[in-house]
Amino acid sequence: MKHFLKISIVFIAVIALVACSDNKKDGVYFSDYQLEQALRDIIEQPEGDILREDLLKITELDLTNKRIKSLDGMEYLDKVEVLNLQHNKIEDFSPLEEMDSLKEVNIGGNPYEQDTIATLESKNITVIAKVEVEVRGTPDGPGGFLWKVENGNTTVYLQGTIHIATEEFYPLNQKIEAAYAEADVIVPEIDFNNLNMLEMQATYLDFGMYQDGTTIRDHISEELYERLANTYEELGYSIEMFATYKPWFHSTLIQNLMTEQLGYIDGVDFYFLNRAEQDQKQVIGLETVEDQLSIFSDTSAEFQIAMLEESLIYIDELEQQMEEMFSLYLEGDAEKLLTYLLEEDAEPSPEEQAYMEALNDNRNYKMAEQIAQFLEEDSGDTYFVIVGSLHLLMEPHIRSILEQEGYEIEKVL
Template sequence: MHFHRKSKFLASACAAFAIAATTVGCAPAQTMSTPVASTQAPASSVGIEGPALWRVADEDTTIYVFGTVHALPDDVNWYSGTVKNALDSSDTLVTEIDMTPAAKAETAALFQRTATLPAGTTLRSLLTEEQRTDYEALLTEFGMPVNALDTVEPWGAALALSQIAFARAGIDGENGTEKVLEEKIGDRLGRDALETAAFQLEIFDGLPQDAQIDYLMETVTEIDTVVPMLNQIIAEWAEGDVDDLGALLNEALEADPVLADRMLYSRNKTWAGWIDERLDSPGTIFMAVGAGHLAGNRSVQDYLAERGISMTRVQ
C-alpha cells in the first residue's frame, strides 16, 4: 500500500542516520549509581517529560541507555536534567559508531569507496525510462545537474537525496544527539562503539540491486512527505512518547520484514548481548543509540528480557 511504501522509506532513512550524519556531513573509579528495581515504566508513571532515558544496573555497573535522533533542527533543547546528570556521572560514552571528528573523516572516505559504482556503469543507466524521468526531475528541483550522482550506487544516492531534503528543512546531523554529546564530553570520558562504519554501510551496500533501486525510487517519489513524517518522529521523541513512536515503526516495518531485521531486529539482539556482557565489568556507561531501537516490537528491551535483564525508565 502507498502508506507502507512511505513508511518503509522513513524507517530506513531514520535507521541510516547514524552513518549518514557522519558521511555528509573505562576507568573503575567513579560515583556508582544505586541499583534500581528492574522494571520498564511508561513516561506517565515516570512523571518526567523529555526524550526517553533508561537505566540497567547491578551491584557495580550502571548503564544508561538513551534513545537518540541522529539529525535535528537547531531549536530542539534536550540536554539538561536527568540526561545531563547521567552523562556527567558516566566514565564512558558508547555510540552506534565512532563519532569523533577523526573517525567522521575516515567514514566519509569509506562511504566514497563503498558507494561508488563500477567504472563504465552509471546510476541512471540502471533505471527504467520512467524511473529516470522522476529521478532527474528531483535532482533538477534540488538545483543539481542530472548527472550529479551518476557514479553513486542507488542506496548511496537515496541517502544523499534524503540528507538534502532534511537539510532544506533545517534538520541537520550537526544538531544530532550524538554530535551534541561529543561536544559536551570533550576528552573527559572514554569512548566505545557498538558497530563499525563499515558494518553500517554494508547494511545498505549488501542489499540486492533491485532492492537498492526500490529504495532510491521510494526516496524520490515520497520526498515531499518524509520531512513532515520525520518531524512527527522528532516531536514524539522530544516528548518521550515511546508508545506512539513504536506504533509508527511497527506499522512501517510490517511492509518489509527482511529490511526490518537488517535495520533493527538483528542489531537490537546484538546490542542486548553487549549490555549483558558489559554488566560483568564495573563502571558507569552512557549508551546512546537511535530511538527506534528502543521502541516497538523486538526492541533492545525485549531482547534483554529474554536474558532476564530489564531496564528502568528514568526519563
C-alpha cells in the same frame, strides 16, 4: 674617572649577577608555559620571578582546562591541599608526590597511566579520576526515552535518540543530562569522534559506487532517472556529480540533502558526542561504518530501486513527516511513535522482512551483547548508551534482550 667608571661598571655587573643569583634562590621555575601563566594569574604577578613565598599562600588550586602538559615545579606549592587538574594533557603526575600538604587531586580528563592512581593513593592522596561535568537541561525539558540497568557497581543508561533534530530539542530533559554527566564512558552506535574521515569517505565509496564503469542511468528506468535528476536540480545539485552511485546511496543522500535544506541540525547522539569530545569522556562505539553500510549494500538491486523511488518525495511532504516524528519523540510516546514509523499498507515481502531484521533485530542482539559485557565486567564505571530509539522500542529490542539475560531495566524517563 673613566677608569673608575669602567671598574664601577664591572662591579655593578657583578653585583647585578649576584643579586639575580640571590633572587633565583627564592624563585621557582616551571617548564610548562601554561602552568606558569595560570599560576601568575592566581598570584596576580604577570612578570618577574615567581617567589616560593607567594606560592605558599595557595591552599586550594583549580587548574582545569589550562592545556598543561608538565607539572614540573608543582612540588614547590607546599601548602596546596586540594588540586583540580581536570581536562589537561598531563601524563606524568610524579611531582605531586612531593607536595607534602596535598590531600585531594582530580586528574580526570588527562591521559594518565593506570598505575598513577595507586601511586598517588600510596602517598595518602585522595585521587578523583572522574570528570566533573556541568548538568545542563531543564526539569521539564524534552528528551524521548531513558532507561537504566545496574549490575554490582556498574550502571548503564540506555538513551533512545534521533539522528537529526531542531533547535526545539534543546535544552534536553535534566534527567538525560544528569545521566550523561554521571557517565564515565559514552557509547554511541558509531564512534564518530575518533573516525578517520578520509577512511570513512573511502568506505562509503567502496560500498556505494558502481565498480564496473556503469552509472545509475544504466540501472534504473529513464522515468526514474528523470525524477532523480529533477530532485537533485531542485536541491541545487547536478545528478552528474553522483552518477556512479548506487540506488541505496542516492536514497540516503537525497534525504540528507533535504533535511539539510530544511535547516535541521545534528540529533541527540551527535549532540552528546560533541559534548563528550569537549569533556574528554571516553567513547566506545557499538558498531562500525562498515556494519551499517552493509545493511543497505547487501540488499538486491530491485529493493534498492524501490527505496530510491520512495525517497523521491516532495520536500514539504518530508518536512511534515519529520515534524510529526519529532513531536512524538519529544513527547516520549513510545506506542504512538512505533505506530507512526511502522505503519504498513500491505504485508511486507520476504526481502523487506529480511531488511528489517538486518536493520533492527540482528543489530540489537549484537549491541545488547556488548552492553551485557559492560555489566558483567563490573568495572564500576557508568556507561551512557545512545542509540536510535527503535533499538529500545521495536521488538526484539535491546531492553527485552537484556531482560531475557536476567537484568532488570528501570525506566528513568
